[in-house]
Amino acid sequence: MTAGTHTVTNQAPPLVGYDVFSADRALAEAVERHLPPELYPEVREELAAFGVSAGSAQALEWGTLANTCPPELRTHDRYGNRIDEVEFHPAWHRLLGRGVAAGLTDAWDRPGGHVRRAAGFLLASQVEAGHGCPLSMTHAAVPALRAEPELAAAWEPLIASRVYEPGLRPPLEKTGVLLGMGMTEKQGGSDVRANTTRAEPLAGDGEYVLTGHKWFCSAPMSDGFLVLAQAGPYEGGDGLTCFLVPRVLPDGTRNAFAIQRLKDKLGNRSNASAEVEFDGSTWARRVGEEGRGVRTIIGMVAATRLDCVLGSAALMRQAVAQAVHHASYRRAFGGLLVEKPLMRNVLADLALESEAATVLGLRLAAAYDAGGEADRALLRIAVPVAKYWVTKRCTPVVAEALECLGGNGYVEESGLPRLLRESPLNSVWEGAGNVQALDVLRVLRREPAALNAFLGELGLARGADHRLDRAIRDMLAELADLEGIEARARRLVERMARVLQGALLVRWAPPEVADAFCASRLGGDWGASFGTLPHTLDLAAVVERARPVA
Template identity: 70%
Template structure:
């Protein structure tokens, strides 16, 4: 009997209803490695609950709808009153409500708090990355607000609450709040010192009126925003509430939504301040950049974590597809060349995960007062942000190609990952900004280099290629002539050596060997899938699979 033309065969089942945490060996092992021994089991159990929710059919459907039903700008109500609101699809609120309830804005001051949050963020945002923006802004605002204790007393309990309340209302009437950010302007971008928004004292102590235009404002329906503006004493940081204590709306004119490449579930707007907007000063006048630097560092860590999450999801989808799809008589995963590609992608993903978790653990250490972790973060954060976020887009593109034409179709979810992939390399400073910050750390804070050398020194002697790479970094640093022109190369080498040291110490030999051979050794290619001979790609792919898989040797 002739089969129906609508018979479906040789198509993989959807990757749904799986545990995003438990199926990620690198993440599970990294959490166990960095967590306090007495808390590790409970933390893994908590992340498993989140991982099963993240991989559920329902949550993946939420992610799809949040990106298809785009935010809408509502500047006025039906009567002509200005309201300046953004209307989101209900699934956006479902995602945020679950994330906030899971504590993804609550890390500061808790043992292993940053590690728990980073792992949770990596798990929960894999199906939908856009809502990570308000989560990151809210989390990162806390250290900046500590600069102004009277503001921190009001806002920090709300920002770290596990209650999600999307309705705009005065702080006194809310159980939880989100924070946004309005820093950049059209003439400056990352050069915030060129900002022209003005801040004029408004009578009451610490109160100012703002006048200006912000080119990018993140999460515009947040309750409160950190804003940079030029006060009489110079560039200053301010806290701007959407609703004033008396219940009236602050002047916060939303001009238009940005039509972005990706991150489409998350609204980004241009916002106008017209001189009647009231804000509270955070820190001293003229100290805007130093005041907000801890927020920037925290969001950069989230950029690394977010890119690691995107990489992991792309690799999981590629390995899953290749496990079930057959071509030319065999499954794709059993084809030596495809297996080499998948293994190479998996190594890149695992290295990103290992470095992201180390940064999170260092945040916990710095929060607890450990000097080594504080110095390490100063150098490692911009280096990791430069390298990991820059590797995300080419990895996702290659993973999409593993699905062939199916990967180019929206229903696969891969195009959304690809559009999202460049975001973290642009957000919070592009690659050049990060590379120059690496130089700044080395020149102004010698403790950061000592911390880096101590960190990678723990793996000294374990792999000759890693040892040679460490020596190479020191050689780079010995030649200061024209250093700015070589800043990207230096940032890359620092990040790779950090990743290599982590994998050599903690990853299975197959993964560490492949990383050192292809990223640190001389026998390396420029494209994914060029792992040299003599490695064990099958073991690497089995480890990266989101479910059990048998792979022919």
Template identity: 80%
Template sequence: MATSTHTVTNQPPPLVGYDVFTADRALTEAVERHLPLEVLDGARQELSTLGTTAGSAQAQDWGALANEYPPKLRTHDRYGNRIDHVDYHPAYHRLLGHAVTNGLTNAWGRPGGHVRRAAGFLVWTQTDAGHGCPLSMTHAAVPALRTDPELAAVWEPKLTSQVYEGEELLRPAAEKTGVLFGMAMTEKQGGSDVRANTTAATPLDAPGEYLLTGHKWFCSAPMSDGFLVLAQAPGGLTCFLVPRVLDDGTRNVFMIQRLKDKLGNKSNASSEVEFNGTWARRVGEEGRGVRTIIGMVAATRLDCVVGSAGLMRQAVAQAVHHAAYRSAFGGVLIDKPLMRNVLADLALESEAATTLAMRLAAAYDSDSQAERAFLRIAVPAAKYWVTKRCTPVTAEALECLGGNGYVEESGMPRLLRESPLNSIWEGSGNVQALDVLRALQREPQALNAFLEEVGTARGADHRLDGAIKDLLAELADLDGIEARARRLVERMALVLQGSLLVRWAPAAVADAFCASRLGGDRGSAFGTLPHTLDLASVVERARAVV
């Protein structure tokens, strides 16, 4: 009797057709914890609607298509005229448009706005991370522009608008309801050392107006309506607003020399641009460019944390989903003790990242000086640690799918290629560690706020108490502080995560985190947690039930 050779068995169904938001217990609990009661019900409904779209087969297909067909640069038209235009696949516009209309550039000035937006950003990142770049920069441009009330009055309503006009041809911002923003800070000779920039700003007769000349090494989302740019004015490094289209409808001089061929983040265009007599409007005072733009940088650094938490969540959800359906060696993988240990270890990392990201978003919603001081240290520490954990988590989650995970169709390779980006963007690991040291040395109120936050959980877990004690000893020792900055910042981030989980996570999660991350009871690889822990509960909590 003939048998079929193409019957598909023992393969999990696709992880689609589910609500990405409500399936994430760590995230839903954080939203309930941090949002004011008067907006909670509405926010939950908004996020559930967004989560249902994010988990749909259509949205997941948008993400795949936007990466399979990356942006294309057209420097000239058929007649030889310079046009500097980037074409995107329609799927990219579907993703970005859906994000804008769902408020992912609108956090400022509404109750619980940053928590709501961060939760939505974490959810929607799980469709595609590339288009999160213009979303983040548009959102983050607001605090920088607020240093100039006149500019803010014109641009902020358009930046926070929930109208997407990105598919249309570039035209003056005055004619648009909604706009997108980018930034251009780094140059080939300096990188993160922006004070080494050589782009020159020449003042014009009109107050606040300049012409820029120079070459920017990284300018992301070059089809945006406006950009915040750093350049050397007569008074020193200064922040400027550069529109793509001038008020009279003519194109500003904005020459896109090439698009970067990146490891990942394929759906998003990152470019090199040249300015040659490019019109710009000064933002803030001459010589205070870093201070002016730092509000934007802080907000985008938080998005790096949130985005990495989203990538980790999707990677872990895929791994747990696969293990719940795949059988091997006489049973379902999720029930195998060793696989359960791996999945639980990954789930701990994901939940700790989500809990920390949402705590930072809640601090952004507060007007408290103590919360502002807390953010000064907590944001770079979280940016350092959470973004660094993203790559090993994603790689291990891919391995949980075996050979299937190494195949492009699984989506896991795209997550893995994306995973290092947030650690590099907006200042790599050393920059974040040194920024924490700078805050420790110059802003004692920031350390006080940080220690008060972690100390809230003192007495609840002896391993956390021991970790806090050891951290205080490290902070008191200034010998060789720069060389051991990474070690110090790692401990700060872990202690903060442990404090948050002890207060807010289920006992099984907090116990496993403190035992492994603070108590040292684990090996160097994932899947080396103490076998006596309640690992089944940790894994079940991380499962996205379709």
């Protein structure tokens, strides 16, 4: 029964049934820019197909179900046996299977593999962010495993597999595996050298048993976990070592891996994050040398930090797409919202932040593919810089985009509340803001090649925009003044991030985008909130570029 007073008018249609990849001009252009020409047609077709899937009603429904029906912990079976299993809604498995089949755990040995994977990760994360966690950790485990060639030879083909095979079985008997990570403990958090988990050697070469706990262990249904434990002198914690802990042992028995509880998180509710205990019989295989745990696992951390950048860029892009789409259909005060000068200013401001994040994330992925000495040096400093800034910009962008939908944006059915709950996550995971800023200072003090690579990247854009040139000079002046540098670390890293984004946009973005970014983020003509861009800029073109129409 429909009342005549409830005829639906002046509502935007759902943003569904479109190619998420091709509709994102900044992303599509970045992929073409960073791939060898001979690869681009194949990758474009692959990503367009994945983009159509990401924009489908079915995928969006899976994302909703995976979050409204979160995982549940089953510590015991009906007979009282300890099983420590996490049950997920079928939608979660479909999302993960789709991501694995799309190659989101396979990048390290493919031509252009990191760029194509980064683009795919951006698409998958716009559908649902939580399942990106196991995909990210599995992909990122490869550099750490390569510290032990025998382990890498056994596990890498399973990591790169396009087959998703859930369930607890001996990992090397499966056709595809997922890996997780356990670093933090409740007494230390990011200070992993305060870890108290102990490793005692067994008779077998590289075999140990672990005793201790992990305060955050994400995706506990994975087939194996890279963890840190003290394997040398325990006083002072100078024996920190990396280990691989399988959930199931080669003989088919369950490893001692007690899941004490799942975290009740603000967002990321589709993904299980657990507290786990190792009881003294937890079998582990050493990865790398004893006492070199941080050095061994740092490659994994760097890769997951880049995924934090990409995940935040994805949340921003989806939020901006929803806001621009809504404003393109919604009429108020005699015209479309998108045509109103103030709304156009807000949307353009949001679009700038989104495009800058995407361009930066794809540039760093391309550096992984290039793999040269200068590229590795650039990644060493630019990844924590990007991780600090992009993940912090995500929450205000999503909140402002939600406001563009008014009351509709505050309703769960719009999808914006879920994006907002997700938005702070990547700034916390893999080291919060202070950790990233201090990491940048550490690199500046110890690795001059990294700063040289960073300045070389900026140098490619010098002379193209006077505001960028001035911002580079100001940044260099701040770098030259080391007095009280730790207290100023956040300010410095923020400036480095904005200058790097500006340099990339000046080189590659349309003039109206680069001009607006430099005028606001570098030129100082910008207010404390979004929608304060100089009114003389070509804001209509910036908004039109962000509109999600293929």
